[in-house]
Amino acid sequence: MAGSAVLLGTGFAWWNTARAAEAAVKIPPPAQDMPLAEQGPQKAVFAGGCFWGVQGVFQHVKGVQRAVSGYAGGAAPATYEMVSRGNTGHAESVEITYDPAQISYGTLLQIFFSVAHDPTQLNRQGPDTGTQYRSAILPANAAQSKVAQAYITQLNTTKLFGKPIATRIEEKASFYPAEAYHQDYLTENPRNPYIVINDLPKVENLQRLFPDRYRSEPVLVKSRG
Structure with missing residues (x-):
């Protein structure tokens, strides 16, 4: 993902040919879920390849109050440069703060599996390879x-x-927010070839498959004011 993609306008042909099929799959909701409840904001952490696209998807989901890109699964705080080496145990992840009275954890999972990434890819996602791009769920409880x-x-x-x-469930994993330049990346860089090819289609699929869950205005980490 990110390191090469920051170089706008370079490697476009490579991204186009290397991109794996990540077409959205229409799937039923989970048969087992937690009921909607007034219990205050809750958190969910998912890893599904490059965090730019996963964050971008959940920022457009009704009931999500905040979605932060970061690193999870490793034993200590990390930087993008460290995680990119693929040997720290971290995965690029997104921490979602959501209102459980508006959206259930199971619905978040349904969106995660259906449109946010391809859960059958092992230690990769599209053109990005390595354990830092693995598919994982990091439950809070x-x-x-x-x-x-x-x-x-x-x-x-x-x-x-x-x-x-291929999605792993990783218990008791800590989450560390990523650098500021990674936050809201999809919204701030809609013409980046990597975003155009790999991530904007995910947001479009969210709107197509989950129209009742889609919000046109994303919830951003950074203030626009």
Whole structure:
């Protein structure tokens, strides 16, 4: 992802030919979920390849109050340069703050699996390879872990993806926000070839497959004022 993509206008042909198919898959909601409830903001952490696109998708989801790009799964705080080496144990991740009275954890998972990334790719996503681009769910508690485990089993049973789900569930993983220049990257750089090819289609698929969940104005990390 990111390191080469920052060089706007370079490598466009490479991205186009190397990009793996990440077409959205229409999937049913999880059979097991947590009910909507007035209990204050909750957090969910997902890793699905380059965090630019995953953040961009969830910033357009109704009920999401904040989505922050960062690193999770490693033992200590990290920088992009460190994580890019692929040997720190971190994955590019997004921490989502959501209102459980408006959207359930299971619905977030449904969007994550359906449009935010391809959960069948192992240690890669599109043109990006390495364990730092793995598909992972980092549950905040036992209830989230139970719902995620059950949903992966459900999706593997239905075989809607045609391949086994590669998504890992990683318990008790810490999350570390990424550098400021990675935040809101999709919104701030809509003409970046990497974003155009890999990430804008994800937001379009969100609007197409989840019209009732889509919000046109994203919730941003940085203030526009």
